[in-house]
Amino acid sequence: MAEPSFSALGLQPQHGGTDAGPEPLWDFSTNANPLGPCxxxxxxxxxxxxxxxxxxxxxxxxxxxxxxxxxxxxxxxxxxxxxxxxxxxxxxxxxxxxxxxxxxxxxxxxxxxxxxxxxxxxxxxxxxxxxxxxxxxxxxxxxxxxxxxxxxxxxxxxxxxxxxxxxxxxxxxxxxxxxxxxxxxxxxxxxxxxxxxxxxxxxxxxxxxxxxxxxxxxxxxxxxxxxxxxxxxxxxxxxxxxxxxAQSWLAECRPVLAGWRRSLAAGLAEMGLEVRESPATFLMARVGDASPVAAALRRHGLRVRDATSFGLPAWIRLGAAPPEWQAALLAALAKELRR
Known part of the structure; x- marks a missing residue:
């Protein structure tokens, strides 16, 4: 009898963000500081x-x-x-x-x-x-x-x-x-x-x-x-x-990051989506079936964090990002959700 694979045992890393495809134009999948590197x-x-x-x-x-x-x-x-x-x-x-x-x-x-x-x-x-x-x-x-x-x-x-x-x-x-x-x-x-x-x-x-x-x-x-x-x-x-x-630079980043996160949350809420914020750089949005939505956004040059691997298959996680990135995300997301 064959031994179960690492994937079958749940040992294969699954992070729902980074992938083997080409680098996206706009990457919302990471929780990293979008103002970095310091x-x-x-x-x-x-x-x-x-x-x-x-x-x-x-x-x-x-x-x-x-x-x-x-x-x-x-x-x-x-x-x-x-x-x-x-x-x-x-x-x-x-x-x-x-x-x-x-x-x-x-x-x-x-x-x-x-x-x-x-x-x-x-x-x-x-x-x-x-x-x-x-x-x-x-x-x-x-x-x-x-x-x-x-x-x-x-x-x-x-x-x-x-x-x-x-x-x-x-x-x-x-x-x-x-x-x-x-x-x-x-x-x-x-x-x-x-x-x-x-x-x-x-x-x-x-x-x-x-x-x-x-x-x-x-x-x-x-x-x-x-x-x-x-x-x-x-x-x-x-x-x-x-x-x-380094610590002074990080202190200057905090209000900018908080503003971008709040702006993104407001834009998603205006689309009628349920949003859960964090005090850091990221938030979550409920989009229905996250995996196909994430795949569709990837085709628009956007990468988001499919939260299925967290046990939250209806949600995507998004990192704070500049206003022009947010505009691209909201336009693509609105288009895909209408479908």
């Missing part, structure tokens, strides 16, 4: 010496990130993107994986790679209840703000989840939202594993570099990686994103 960060990446190995222990980088987060360098874990770190976190933690969903598909996929039980709940109260039933066993995943639905779970919930068991709080999109809300969420989650993927905020998603901040040293999490998971360009990137120049 000039100061890009300059640092271009200056990286690619003829040499990086420090295998990332000593200087971990010290810089620890200073930024006011923690011990031993609590900083470097990884080749958030997805790679998620897989390591699952491998390092026995027991079931608890997900507050619908959310980023990698949490569930990585659990399946390791043949772990996945328990997905859709309400914070159910997440806390399941934690009590697990009695501290396993690992929980909370995305803040949540991808794709945009919820910014209250700080009180985050603090309660942190006290209920080992939890990962994924802050991949948080830096593009309100600073005060992020500060409150960080303060509530100091005893969780905080996951950061700044390549989204700084407009360099093709550069695979991320890091985790653990509440206490966890050397096994670093040992689970291959040697040198992040190269010199990634090291330069992560060192640069905490600089004053």
């Amino acid at each position: 000039p100061a960060v890009l300059e640092a990446v271009h200056a990286a010496d690619l003829t040499r190995y990086p420090d295998p222990h990332y000593t200087r980088l971990r010290a810089a990130l620890a200073a930024y987060h006011r923690t011990d360098p031993a609590c900083i874990v470097i990884g080749a993107g958030a997805s790679e770190l998620i897989l390591r976190l699952v491998r390092a933690t026995p027991g079931p994986m608890l997900v507050l969903g619908p959310s980023f598909s990698e949490y569930t996929r990585c659990a399946r790679v390791e043949a772990r039980e996945v328990i997905e709940v859709t309400a914070p109260s159910d997440f806390l209840g399941q934690q009590r039933r697990q009695q501290g066993d396993g690992l929980g995943f909370v995305c803040w703000p949540n991808n794709p639905t945009g919820e910014s779970w209250p700080a009180e919930f985050l603090a309660n989840a942190a006290s209920g068991g080992r939890v990962v709080v994924d802050f991949a999109y948080a830096a593009m939202g309100p600073e005060d809300a992020l500060a409150a969420a960080r303060a509530a989650t100091t005893s969780t594993i905080q996951l950061y993927a700044p390549n989204k905020s700084f407009g360099l998603t093709g550069l695979r570099a991320a890091y985790a901040v653990t509440p206490r040293p966890w050397p096994e999490l670093s040992w689970l990686a291959a040697s040198w998971p992040v190269g010199p360009a990634g090291v330069a990137f992560l060192e640069a994103v905490t600089s004053e120049a």
Whole structure:
């Protein structure tokens, strides 16, 4: 009897956005900062010496990130993107994986790679209840703000989840939202594993570099990686994103991104579509059957995020974009929905 394929087991990555086709004219499928890349960060990446190995222990980088987060360098874990770190976190933690969903598909996929039980709940109260039933066993995943639905779970919930068991709080999109809300969420989650993927905020998603901040040293999490998971360009990137120049640039981006997101939401609502916003750069629109709508928009040179892989087959996710992009999207979407 033939073994089931990775696809049949649900192990094939399915992200509903990027594809093998030609690059679109307008890409709404990404949650990356449409104003990026940040000039100061890009300059640092271009200056990286690619003829040499990086420090295998990332000593200087971990010290810089620890200073930024006011923690011990031993609590900083470097990884080749958030997805790679998620897989390591699952491998390092026995027991079931608890997900507050619908959310980023990698949490569930990585659990399946390791043949772990996945328990997905859709309400914070159910997440806390399941934690009590697990009695501290396993690992929980909370995305803040949540991808794709945009919820910014209250700080009180985050603090309660942190006290209920080992939890990962994924802050991949948080830096593009309100600073005060992020500060409150960080303060509530100091005893969780905080996951950061700044390549989204700084407009360099093709550069695979991320890091985790653990509440206490966890050397096994670093040992689970291959040697040198992040190269010199990634090291330069992560060192640069905490600089004053980079943070000032990001602060200037926030009101522009919020304005573009609100404008896009208004345009979709005027078409009669149900819209769900997030505090970051993205929103969701209910279009009926998302997969054929996404395919039709692709033929117009537009790429959107089909939310079917999140378990939301009636919705597409759209990133904030300049007004001329929005005009192209709204015109094509109106045409296809009339069909």
